[in-house]
Amino acid sequence: MHPRACVDSLSMPLPEDILKRKWAGDLEGAIRAIDCRLKHELPDALRARLECEKERIRRLPTQYPYTREQALEKLRELVPSATEEQFDLWELEGRIDFIYIQGEKRYFIRALRSIALHPDLKRQAGREVTPVNDWLDPMIHEIKEKGSLSRRITMEASVYVEKEDFVPGEYLLHLPFPAVSAQQSDICLLSGDPDGIAPEDAPARTVYWRRKLSAWQEFAVRYAYVSTIRYADPLHQPRPAAPLYPNVAPPCADDLAEFGAFMRFTPYLTSLSQELAAGATTDVDKAWRYYEFVTTKVDYSYMRDYFQIDHINEFCAVNLRGDCGLQALLFILLCRIGGIPARWQSGLSISQDYAGSHDWAQFYVEGWGWLFADCSYGGSAYRHGSNERHQFFFGNLDPMRMVANRTFQAELTPELSVLRVDPYDNQSGEVECIGAALPFTMRQLDGRAELIGYETL
Helix, strand or coil: CCHHHHHHHHHCCCCHHHHHHHHHCCHHHHHHHHHHHHCCCCCHHHHHHHHHHHHHHHHHHHHCCECHHHHHHHHHHHCCCCCHHHHHHHHHCCCCCEEEECCEEEECCCHHHHHHHCHHHHHHCCCCCCCCCCCHHHHHHHHHHHCEEEEEEEEEEEEEECHHHCCCEEEEEEEECCCCECCEEEEEEEECCCCEECCCCCCECEEEEEEEECCCCCEEEEEEEEEEEECCCCCCCCCCCCCCCCCCCCCCHHHHCCECCCECCCHHHHHHHHHHHCCCCCHHHHHHHHHHHHHHHCEECCCCCHHHCCCHHHHHHHHCEECHHHHHHHHHHHHHHCCCCEEEEEEEEEECCEEEEEEEEEEEECCCEEEEECHHHHHHHHHCCCHHHHHHCEECCCCCEEEEECCCCCCCCCCCCCCCCCCCCCCCCEEEECCCCCCCCCCCEEEEEEEEEEEEC
């Protein structure tokens, strides 16, 4: 089965008895029920759905390792004053994610870190609330004053198999690499020996190696690029005489379309888009209302692997929680339903001491051209009382980004023949041990991304 067929099949429901076993925590029983079905002749799509679900169930327990006692202990490491009553309340409010395994509640590995992020929850737990991302403010002021800011950024990144999981064999390894985009140019590979680089306009760009390995090896590259942000205040300024990023292709049909299994215009999302846009007279006003909803009504939460989320297109809007990727996806879908072209971007967000995976959105407004929306940075600013930063990330980004991806759920070049660790995005890398019985899991794959330096141009 082609990996794409597996992922696309997730838009289908599971047979009810299998779903009951899965969410009751009888994971072994769910797999046995799937195997019974697979012995019979089935429609191709249903067979793909069942085979894909076996892989989801295989991976699922690794996401939920903690018992209640362990989860409470982990929470108190982050919020020492947290009580059992607060833990129970946050669980009832949907802030602490759990599943059942063999009749016992097991808690999501990063659920407690989400609690520690939220200022209101910190205050409830008696913990001091400190400024977040305040290093952005001087950069934002510089962009506003000068009208633009360009930085040449040098990064070093790597991908590798964990040493304890390495076996000799033939490997295909992918590592995200800068793509030409509205704000990104002058890309160059400074060092490293990849076997190839995907085209500069690839929807998910990587460098890649295809090697026969007899011993463990880390695969690394150093690269540089220029990141330029031109200031936009579409809410308060008249439209400019020309688009801010003139070298970007205008919108096409894909920028208003549904796509794949989880870029769907569902009845709920259609209703929500229409409700939010009611009375809006311009596309800027509509887009702001979508942004405002995502940034003020959705709590930022660390998420289990997207591969484990049913109805990923609606998850954020229904549960009112989600990470940067789910928030960006919701904003894009609301815009497209409302007739505003919108696109995905993802890669890295970079500070002087950290570079981590991040997702955000682009939207198109006549006259302005392509603008940006970072709902997770905007939401963080809103929760911490920074109105200026909240408004800035509607239309703008900071230049400390690396864009590798322009499409959600894009194929890599060359494609892997197995199901990827992350079938939806390309932020950390992918590894295939060619001919292996099972694809790699997140625990077997690792890598790093480090800022070497930057220069303001």
